[in-house]
Amino acid sequence: MESNGHAISCHDVQKHYGEGETRIDALRGVDFDARFGELSFLVGPSGCGKTTLLCVIAGLLDRTGGDLTVLGQSLDGLADRDRVLFRRKNLGFVFQQYNLLPALTAAENVAVPLLAAEVPRKEALDRAKALLSRLGLEKRVQALPSKLSGGQQQRVALARALVHEPRIVVCDEPTAALDHATGEAVMELLASNAVQPDRAVVVVTHDSRVFHHAHSIARMDDGKIVDVTRPNGSVVEGVGEVDSFQKEAAL
Amino acid sequence: MNFVALRMLTGDRAKYFGLVFAIAFCTFLLENQTSIFANILRRTASQILDVTDAEVWIMDPKTEYWDQTKALKDTDLTRVRGVAGVGWAVRLFKGNPVARTSTGKFAASFLIGLDDATLAGAPRQMQMGSWERLREPDSVVIDKAGYVLLFPKEPLRLDRTLEMNDHMVRIVGISDASPPFASLPVMHTRYSEAVGFVGRERTQLSFLIAQPAAGVTPKELTARIEKQTGLRARTTREFMWDCVRYYLRNTGIPVNFGITIGVALVVGTVVAGQTFYLFTVDNLKQFGALKAIGVTNLRLTGMILLQAFSVGALGFAIGTGMAASFFELTLHKLATRHIVLMWQCVGITGAAIFFVVIVASVLSIRRVLVLEPAAVFQG
Numbered sequence: 356m357e358s359n360g361h362a363i364s365c366h367d368v369q370k371h372y373g374e375g376e377t378r379i380d381a382l383r384g385v386d387f388d389a390r391f392g393e394l395s396f397l398v399g400p401s402g403c404g405k406t407t408l409l410c411v412i413a414g415l416l417d418r419t420g421g422d423l424t425v426l427g428q429s430l431d432g433l434a435d436r437d438r439v440l441f442r443r444k445n446l447g448f449v450f451q452q453y454n455l456l457p458a459l460t461a462a463e464n465v466a467v468p469l470l471a472a473e474v475p476r477k478e479a480l481d482r483a484k485a486l487l488s489r490l491g492l493e494k495r496v497q498a499l500p501s502k503l504s505g506g507q508q509q510r511v512a513l514a515r516a517l518v519h520e521p522r523i524v525v526c527d528e529p530t531a532a533l534d535h536a537t538g539e540a541v542m543e544l545l546a547s548n549a550v551q552p553d554r555a556v557v558v559v560t561h562d563s564r565v566f567h568h569a570h571s572i573a574r575m576d577d578g579k580i581v582d583v584t585r586p587n588g589s590v591v592e593g594v595g596e597v598d599s600f601q602k603e604a605a606l
Numbered sequence: 607m608n609f610v611a612l613r614m615l616t617g618d619r620a621k622y623f624g625l626v627f628a629i630a631f632c633t634f635l636l637e638n639q640t641s642i643f644a645n646i647l648r649r650t651a652s653q654i655l656d657v658t659d660a661e662v663w664i665m666d667p668k669t670e671y672w673d674q675t676k677a678l679k680d681t682d683l684t685r686v687r688g689v690a691g692v693g694w695a696v697r698l699f700k701g702n703p704v705a706r707t708s709t710g711k712f713a714a715s716f717l718i719g720l721d722d723a724t725l726a727g728a729p730r731q732m733q734m735g736s737w738e739r740l741r742e743p744d745s746v747v748i749d750k751a752g753y754v755l756l757f758p759k760e761p762l763r764l765d766r767t768l769e770m771n772d773h774m775v776r777i778v779g780i781s782d783a784s785p786p787f788a789s790l791p792v793m794h795t796r797y798s799e800a801v802g803f804v805g806r807e808r809t810q811l812s813f814l815i816a817q818p819a820a821g822v823t824p825k826e827l828t829a830r831i832e833k834q835t836g837l838r839a840r841t842t843r844e845f846m847w848d849c850v851r852y853y854l855r856n857t858g859i860p861v862n863f864g865i866t867i868g869v870a871l872v873v874g875t876v877v878a879g880q881t882f883y884l885f886t887v888d889n890l891k892q893f894g895a896l897k898a899i900g901v902t903n904l905r906l907t908g909m910i911l912l913q914a915f916s917v918g919a920l921g922f923a924i925g926t927g928m929a930a931s932f933f934e935l936t937l938h939k940l941a942t943r944h945i946v947l948m949w950q951c952v953g954i955t956g957a958a959i960f961f962v963v964i965v966a967s968v969l970s971i972r973r974v975l976v977l978e979p980a981a982v983f984q985g
Contacts (some may be wrong), residue, residue, distance in 0.1 A: 415898060436902055443900020454895035454982055458617020459610065470607050471901045479932040515899075527983050 362426060362555030363389040363412055364524055369420035381407040383578035384421065389523075389555045394546055394568055397559045399575035399586055405505055406527055408575070412557065413446055413525050414438045426522055443471055443564055447516030449545075451528035453508045455500040461487060461511045461523040462496040486514045490507045506537035510544060517549060524549045526558040545601040607901065611909035612916060614889060618930050621888070625881045626921045632874020632962075633955055635923025639870055640934060640951040641865040645944070651846035652784035652944075653700075653718065653792065656729035660815035661824040663845045664695070664831055667838045671852035672845070673747045673788075675700055676838065678811040685835045695816035696721035697797050701804035705791065706769045707756050715752060715791040717770075719800025727815050728781075728794055734934050735764050735779030740796055745768075747779035748780075751940045752791020772802045785945055787853070871958060878921070879966040880958075882914060884972035890977055897979035907971050914970070918963035926952055 370382040381404045387394040397405045410416040411423065411587075414430045423429065426445055430438055447468070455464045465483035470476065484496045490510045509529060516524050529545065530538030542565045549556045558569070566572060573583045573597055617737050631965075644879050650653070654663065664686055666676040686695045700720030706712035720727050720740070728737050733750050746768070753762060764960055766777045774797070781790040795803065801810045814837075818827040828839035840848060886893075890968060893906060929947050936942040 406983045410983060413898070415978070415980040415983075438902075439897075439900055439902050442898070446900070448895075448898055450895065450982060456610065456614060456892050456895070458613040463610070463613070467610060467797060467896070467901075468899050470610060471896070471899060471905070476609065488915075 360390050361388045361424075362391050363387070363557065364424045365408070365412070365421065367421035367422055368408070368411060370404075370411055370416065370418050375411075380578055382411065382418070382421075385575075385578070385580055387573055387583075389557050390452055390570075391555050392550060392552045392572035394550055394556045394558060395567065396569040396572040397557060397575060398561055398563075398566070398572055399581075400561065403519065403575045404578040405561075405575050409525050409527060409557065409559050413448070414442050417549055419462050444519070445522045445539055447519065447521040447524040447528045447549075449509070449512050449516045449524065449526035451531050453500070453512045453532075455508060455511055455515075457500050460497050460499060461492060461503065461507075461514075464500065465514040465518050467515060472519060479546070483514065483518055486518050487511070489548065490514050504537075505533050506541060509533060509541045511536075513541065513545060513548070524554065524556045526556070526560075528560055529558065530560065530562045535564055538562060538565060607905055607910055608912055609931050610896075611649060611912045614892060614909075615885075615913040615917060618885075618888075620916070621881070621885050625878065625885060625917050626924065628874070628878040628881050629918055629921025629959060629962075629966060630924035630928065632878050633922050633959055634862070634928040635874055635930075636867065637663050637879075637926060637929035637947060637951050639863060639867045639947045640954060641929070641933065642945060643867065644885075644948050645946065646787070646859065646863075647786040647850045647853060648846075649944075651849040652786050653843060654717065654849065656784050657698075657727045657815060657842065657904055658730065659724075659726040659728075660817045661842050662816045662827050662831070662839055663816065663842065664814040664816060664835075664837050665812075666683040666830035666840045667836065671849040672700075674852075678814065680811055682811065682835065682837060686816060686831055686837070689827070689831050689834045691819050691821075691822035691830055693817040693819040694724075694726075695814050696724060697811055698727050698813040698815050699797050699800040699804075699810060700812040700874065701800060702842045703770045703804045704791075705756065705775075705793065708767065710771075711756055711758075713752070713755055713791055715793050715798050716786055717793045717795065717803060719795055719797035722798050724794045725796070729783045731782035733780040733782055735777075737779060737794075737952075739778035739950055740794065742752065742778060743775070744773060744775045744799065745778040745795065746775045747775050747781050747794045749781050749783035749785075749792040751785060751789070752793065753777070753780055754940055755791055769912050773803050775799075775803065789941075831885065852910075875958065875962040877917060879962045879969075882963075882966040883915075883969050883973075886910060886973060890973065893974045894977050894979050894982035897977065898982050899975075903975055906974050910971050910974060911967055914963045914967040918959055922956060922959045926955075934956055 365385050365387040368382055368385040371378055371380045373379055376586055385408055397403055397408060411418045412425060427507060435443060462480055462483045465487060466479035469479035487493060487496050492507060492510055495503060495507060498509060530541055546568050571585050574581045651672060666678060669675060683695060683697055686692060701717045702714055703717050704712050705715050725737055725740060739745055762778055762780055770774050788790060818824055824841040828841055831837060831839035896906065933947040937946060
């Protein structure tokens with residue numbers, strides 16, 4: 356079903372907002388693949404279209420052109436409700452600002468995707484607590500988000516993204532609000548818990564300090580993928596500017 | 607997800623309590639004002655409703671309400687009794703003599719003259735004494751509020767005397783007659799005594815009250831009486847509404863209360879509705895996250911409705927409790943006696959609150975449904 360080991364496959368994906376003089380081209384023909392078992396980074400300056408691409412991949416935004424398959428399936432023909440159900444089953448999200456529900460405890464926040472999928476409350480909470488324990492938060496399962504540090508909140512958000520065992524995890528600037536040490540710890544947890552042979556992880560970031568966790572780094576600029584590098588430094592796609600990424604990763 | 611919805615609702619205590627109390631005070635104001643309004647209007651027909659023996663009232667064709675009477679001819683009683691379907695019919699006198707105590711304190715009052723033989727038409731609640739003692743000469747039964755008005759700060763006591771149109775009358779009972787609109791003492795005596803206590807006019811028969819025979823409805827009987835005698839005949843309920851409508855048409859009461867109720871409705875509903883709407887708007891980020899995670903629009907709609915109806919029901923219950931407590935406190939005061947929280951007012955207020963909750967929910971749901979889940983990625 357999923358061709359060539361690709362969880363996500365984008366070809367010439369375009370997205371624009373508005374029409375005429377107010378038209379803004381956010382994506383100008385993006386070619387991007389994310390493989391199973393890999394941590395794929397999307398990097399680039401602010402406004403280059405990273406988050407837009409992430410939203411298109413996650414089915415949160417409709418593209419205006421090109422081809423996109425997620426887990427071998429095009430989302431084009433899906434009704435809104437089916438698209439939501441597809442997302443609920445197959446995708447996990449980690450947001451920059453965590454977006455935890457402030458009235459719910461850590462365990463309850465983690466249990467939300469399971470509750471949305473009609474899993475009984477007790478079972479959902481048990482699974483949430485077990486996952487939080489794996490992420491080192493066993494003593495904080497009853498804490499409200501306001502009582503957690505930034506790193507702890509992002510770990511709760513990570514647990515929420517993983518608890519329903521999605522095939523794809525998308526992370527939007529997961530370390531942007533964290534200091535270096537905490538961001539590094541979160542990325543290590545992400546790498547060790549999210550990366551599975553049957554799962555793909557896409558991370559949007561411009562935090563170069565965590566680039567070394569990536570299996571591939573796709574650099575975007577002005578709505579396009581400029582190049583894609585892999586850990587050995589080989590340029591998979593695009594030309595030039597590889598050195599700058601390697602320098603950034605080294606930093 | 608229901609518990610998630612409720613936890614979102616109660617999580618922000620300040621907003622939650624603000625919302626609950628906005629609805630509670632709106633409920634309290636509406637129930638309070640509508641009940642007082644309805645009860646005051648009901649007072650315009652208190653003496654009609656106090657007559658529980660008879661279901662039909664007969665009066666001059668031009669009579670519009672209780673206080674406006676033109677005496678019937680004495681022969682009208684016989685004519686009415688002759689109408690088929692009349693079980694019985696008796697006279698009822700209504701006058702407004704001035705009653706004076708031995709200390710000189712006086713008050714205009716309602717004097718109601720009951721049929722000498724049957725005492726039909728008397729309210730049956732007594733604080734002290736007995737209706738039967740009205741058979742004694744020069745005797746009256748006075749309502750408690752009237753007694754307190756004429757004998758302030760004195761204990762209730764029978765056999766005290768009043769002077770009425772140069773007649774010395776004796777109080778043989780203290781009743782719990784419903785308070786009239788004008789807050790005058792309400793006195794009952796026999797018909798033959800009443801016409802003597804009031805200045806003599808050529809005719810003095812204010813009303814006839816009648817009861818239909820078995821198998822005849824009050825409505826049928828009123829139609830027959832009107833057709834046969836040319837007099838105006840109304841059922842008790844119709845006559846009560848005649849009085850209410852008269853006061854609605856001819857006094858400033860509905861305007862004054864209408865303004866208060868309108869302000870309460872607008873302020874209460876706007877505050878409650880806007881607070882709930884703002885609550886949803888403040889939580890849009892959370893709803894966006896839920897949408898992104900995969901919570902369907904249908905489920906989100908259910909969550910918002912649950913939140914709205916939970917807070918609406920709680921606020922309404924608290925407000926109704928406050929209104930009930932208010933009326934319980936004022937029920938036993940003489941000036942506000944018999945003013946109660948009417949179930950109809952609770953129902954109307956409930957409908958208003960329900961409407962507010964629906965409107966606020968629809969507006970909130972609309973905001974959430976049009977929310978792009980992608981917005982949650984925007985910082």
